[in-house]
Amino acid sequence: MIRAIMIFNNHGKPRLMKFFEYYSEEIQQQILRETYHLVSKRDDNVCNFLEGGSLIGGDSGYKLIYRHYATLYFVFCVDSSESELGILDLIQVFVETLDKHFENVCELDLIFHIDKVHYILAEIVMGGMVLETNMTDVLTHLDAQAKTEKSEAGITAAPARAISAVKSMGPNVSMPHMPHFNFKSH
Amino acid sequence: KMFEKNLNDLVRGIRANKSNEAKYIAQCIEEIKHELRQDNTNVKANAICKLIYLQMFGYDISWAAFNVIEVMSSTKFTHKRIGYLASSQCFTEDMDILTLTTNLIRKDFSSQNQYDAAVTLNGLSCFVSADLARDLANDVITLLASTKPYIRKRAIIVLYKIFLKFPEALRPAYPRLKAKLDDPEPSVQSAAVNVICELARKNPQNYLSLAPIFFKLMTNSTNNWMLIKIIKLFAALTPLEPRLGKKLIEPLTNLIHSTSAMSLLYECINTVIAVLLAFTSMPNHSSSVQLCVSKLRLLIEDADQNLKYLGLLAMSKILKAHPKAVQAHKDMILRCLDDKDESIKLRALDLLSGMISKKNLVEIVKKLMRHIETTESTSYRDELLSKIIHICSQSNYQYVADFEWYISVLVELAQVDGIHHGSLVATQLLDVTVRVKGIRRFSVQQMTMLLENSKLMGITAQGSSTGDVFFAAAWIVGEFSEHLSDLRSIMHIFLQPRATSLPPPVQAVIVHNILKLYSRIYLKAENDNDQDTIAEVTQMLIDQLPMFGESSDLEVQERACCAIQMLKYIQKIRDKGLTVTDEVREMFAGELNPVATKAQKKVPVPEGLNLDIWINDPPSDSSDDELNNDAMFVTEEDHNNIQGIKYPKVDEDELKKRREARKLEQENNPYYIKGNTKSKELEGPDINDIPVASLDLTVPLKVPGNMILSTL
Numbered sequence: 036m037i038r039a040i041m042i043f044n045n046h047g048k049p050r051l052m053k054f055f056e057y058y059s060e061e062i063q064q065q066i067l068r069e070t071y072h073l074v075s076k077r078d079d080n081v082c083n084f085l086e087g088g089s090l091i092g093g094d095s096g097y098k099l100i101y102r103h104y105a106t107l108y109f110v111f112c113v114d115s116s117e118s119e120l121g122i123l124d125l126i127q128v129f130v131e132t133l134d135k136h137f138e139n140v141c142e143l144d145l146i147f148h149i150d151k152v153h154y155i156l157a158e159i160v161m162g163g164m165v166l167e168t169n170m171t172d173v174l175t176h177l178d179a180q181a182k183t184e185k186s187e188a189g190i191t192a193a194p195a196r197a198i199s200a201v202k203s204m205g206p207n208v209s210m211p212h213m214p215h216f217n218f219k220s221h
Numbered sequence: 222k223m224f225e226k227n228l229n230d231l232v233r234g235i236r237a238n239k240s241n242e243a244k245y246i247a248q249c250i251e252e253i254k255h256e257l258r259q260d261n262t263n264v265k266a267n268a269i270c271k272l273i274y275l276q277m278f279g280y281d282i283s284w285a286a287f288n289v290i291e292v293m294s295s296t297k298f299t300h301k302r303i304g305y306l307a308s309s310q311c312f313t314e315d316m317d318i319l320t321l322t323t324n325l326i327r328k329d330f331s332s333q334n335q336y337d338a339a340v341t342l343n344g345l346s347c348f349v350s351a352d353l354a355r356d357l358a359n360d361v362i363t364l365l366a367s368t369k370p371y372i373r374k375r376a377i378i379v380l381y382k383i384f385l386k387f388p389e390a391l392r393p394a395y396p397r398l399k400a401k402l403d404d405p406e407p408s409v410q411s412a413a414v415n416v417i418c419e420l421a422r423k424n425p426q427n428y429l430s431l432a433p434i435f436f437k438l439m440t441n442s443t444n445n446w447m448l449i450k451i452i453k454l455f456a457a458l459t460p461l462e463p464r465l466g467k468k469l470i471e472p473l474t475n476l477i478h479s480t481s482a483m484s485l486l487y488e489c490i491n492t493v494i495a496v497l498l499a500f501t502s503m504p505n506h507s508s509s510v511q512l513c514v515s516k517l518r519l520l521i522e523d524a525d526q527n528l529k530y531l532g533l534l535a536m537s538k539i540l541k542a543h544p545k546a547v548q549a550h551k552d553m554i555l556r557c558l559d560d561k562d563e564s565i566k567l568r569a570l571d572l573l574s575g576m577i578s579k580k581n582l583v584e585i586v587k588k589l590m591r592h593i594e595t596t597e598s599t600s601y602r603d604e605l606l607s608k609i610i611h612i613c614s615q616s617n618y619q620y621v622a623d624f625e626w627y628i629s630v631l632v633e634l635a636q637v638d639g640i641h642h643g644s645l646v647a648t649q650l651l652d653v654t655v656r657v658k659g660i661r662r663f664s665v666q667q668m669t670m671l672l673e674n675s676k677l678m679g680i681t682a683q684g685s686s687t688g689d690v691f692f693a694a695a696w697i698v699g700e701f702s703e704h705l706s707d708l709r710s711i712m713h714i715f716l717q718p719r720a721t722s723l724p725p726p727v728q729a730v731i732v733h734n735i736l737k738l739y740s741r742i743y744l745k746a747e748n749d750n751d752q753d754t755i756a757e758v759t760q761m762l763i764d765q766l767p768m769f770g771e772s773s774d775l776e777v778q779e780r781a782c783c784a785i786q787m788l789k790y791i792q793k794i795r796d797k798g799l800t801v802t803d804e805v806r807e808m809f810a811g812e813l814n815p816v817a818t819k820a821q822k823k824v825p826v827p828e829g830l831n832l833d834i835w836i837n838d839p840p841s842d843s844s845d846d847e848l849n850n851d852a853m854f855v856t857e858e859d860h861n862n863i864q865g866i867k868y869p870k871v872d873e874d875e876l877k878k879r880r881e882a883r884k885l886e887q888e889n890n891p892y893y894i895k896g897n898t899k900s901k902e903l904e905g906p907d908i909n910d911i912p913v914a915s916l917d918l919t920v921p922l923k924v925p926g927n928m929i930l931s932t933l
Binding site: 120 | 228229232270273274276277278279280281297298299302303306313314334336340342343346347371374375378379381382408411412415416418419422445446449450453483484487488526527529530531561562563564565
């Protein structure tokens with residue numbers, strides 16, 4: 036069984052926390068800190084397996100299996116019923132799915148769309164067990180749900196749809212002047 | 222009208238307020254609380270979405286549980302999804318509010334939109350409680366028959382979670398679950414395999430009967446995930462069933478040769494090892510061992526660090542059963558010690574310590590010592606040190622041919638900077654010196670050298686336990702001072718002012734051993750008729766020992782004061798012209814030998830002593846059966862089998878004995894209030910005449926609709 040899935044960046048800031056066992060928020064943050072501490076001091080060309088820290092049950096056969104992509108660590112905490120190499124593959128599937136869904140995913144995507152990341156993960160792992168490893172199937176279901184979401188947005192999305200409809204009428208249609216918002220990239 | 226912040230705005234806002242983050246978030250939470258009081262589900266859903274984000278940073282959001290349920294109840298999938306996600310992140314099984322979800326969940330299960338049911342199942346898998354499990358078990362079992370595989374596989378997993386909280390559901394659901402192993406959809410099959418594997422790990426015996434089904438699945442499937450689960454399960458089952466192991470070797474060997482998936486290959490090797498470990502008397506096991514070892518060698522020599530690590534891990538398992546097969550690859554494993562990766566180094570170290578023989582001990586220890594010198598990692602250095610001592614001392618020093626060599630190894634280890642295992646080294650030094658008479662001279666020489674090495678004296682640093690080594694050195698030179706060439710110089714070292722800043726246990730040993738040295742000096746001088754030396758040494762000690770007497774540690778203080786008094790007394794007697802030579806000799810005469818653990822057994826029992834009879838009268842036997850702690854908690858099977866509590870049958874004699882014992886106890890118990898014996902006429906029937914009748918508990922207590930009682 037998978038006990039927990041964590042995504043955090045090179046500075047230890049959480050980007051996704053999913054626990055399949057109950058821990059209070061305080062303990063969750065402690066686990067995050069401990070895991071970050073263990074994982075961040077490892078070189079990039081060492082193996083991706085760690086015996087777990089004390090909090091997650093160091094002697095109880097728990098392992099940390101992680102991958103480091105650019106600025107993000109993807110960490111799965113598993114027990115002895117999981118295959119180490121299998122979980123590594125699973126992390127890869129998860130990341131590739133994120134990549135396809137967000138179109139060249141980067142950390143900012145995870146930062147601003149935590150809900151979507153959870154929905155994607157929920158297609159692959161549920162209750163600590165693997166549901167689906169086929170990326171195509173996962174994406175199909177995600178698209179179907181996104182469609183439902185869009186159609187439900189209905190009236191509340193009307194102004195945005197109206198604007199895009201007017202824009203598509205022709206290049207010479209002038210739109211009312213909108214104030215320019217300058218969003219700093221963080 | 223102010224537009225509510227959506228998730229995007231919240232995130233941006235937090236990032237823009239890095240300097241006053243906590244305050245900004247507190248403000249946002251206030252806004253969220255306000256939004257949750259609105260009537261608009263859109264607004265509420267948005268607010269809950271923001272709370273999900275905040276929960277990730279450690280904020281408790283369970284106060285919004287009711288609102289979460291409101292959002293879960295929305296007819297819109299978008300909202301429902303947010304609600305159930307929030308519930309999976311913050312609901313706990315002890316929340317009373319969970320009772321509000323039962324009917325909602327049932328409704329969502331039967332939704333036309335399969336995604337409604339799916340998000341519901343997902344949420345439930347995280348917060349299912351015993352009550353919810355009991356109430357919804359049947360509904361989830363029904364979903365096992367859904368036309369949509371998307372739902373079926375989720376139902377299977379939720380069913381497992383239900384079993385964990387409500388074990389009674391397992392028995393009725395089991396046939397349906399088992400049937401899913403034949404589901405046409407591979408991912409559903411896989412989920413069923415997964416769940417049954419989890420169940421089987423908890424209770425392997427009960428699932429042995431499924432072995433043939435799994436066998437068929439294993440030989441027919443191409444789904445690697447499922448294969449891995451099944452093969453791992455077989456590894457757990459083989460110890461229980463020998464015939465299973467025999468049958469597995471061939472298909473596993475085939476898989477090992479044919480698969481290109483490393484993950485599968487590795488698990489096959491692991492299971493083959495498990496089979497071989499369980500039964501070393503298998504016909505062609507040596508070829509299987511060779512196959513595994515050769516494949517593992519490939520893994521260990523691969524450039525991929527992960528494969529190296531796993532290869533070493535599996536090798537350790539083979540080592541226990543077939544050490545010779547692994548020993549052939551000693552050099553490769555030694556090379557792994559040079560790897561940069563600490564996980565791999567530790568695995569290699571572990572493996573090496575199981576491969577020790579008399580021939581390779583020295584060579585391996587030499588390599589490990591070199592690693593101690595070169596490594597920068599203190600944790601690795603400590604691990605190396607404790608491993609060296611472990612392999613040398615294991616099985617009563619079985620592999621050590623030359624104890625002088627071992628002492629010099631220990632002395633070298635003692636001088637390693639900042640070691641945390643000084644006490645380990647010290648214990649070893651003491652143990653070997655005491656038990657191996659022949660090397661005592663050498664040991665004393667080495668210890669003298671250590672003591673003269675001022676590095677040890679100067680070490681009082683926190684965490685560094687080389688002071689412990691000084692303890693051992695001081696004791697050894699004191700106890701075996703017959704081998705010392707220059708007692709006075711050792712005495713001198715002991716009496717340095719710096720000694721008072723050593724750890725107190727070390728000081729205590731020093732004080733005591735100063736006395737030992739004194740006695741030897743005294744006796745030698747007495748022999749040479751050198752009264753001046755005696756007087757001089759006695760006076761010197763009386764002058765210098767008080768520095769220990771002023772110690773704040775009780776042990777040191779007491780020893781020093783005792784010693785000073787004793788010396789003063791010796792001085793006084795000598796001043797009177799009397800001799801104390803014999804007494805001084807007696808102080809430390811005789812050898813303290815180590816005692817074997819079985820020594821007590823060898824002491825003959827004196828005549829006429831029978832150790833097996835009671836010394837006093839035995840206490841009266843208790844009339845209850847002894848409580849069997851294992852049976853105290855009802856296991857899953859017991860619960861399903863409860864027909865009624867059975868009382869053990871007791872015969873007449875035993876009953877009589879118990880009555881007598883009870884009467885006796887009541888007589889002797891001052892607190893027992895006896896009945897009024899005067900009014901005999903009013904006495905009811907003799908309690909012993911009332912027959913004991915057994916209750917017929919087979920009458921069903923069925924209450925329709927309630928699952929627990931209907932199993933009685």
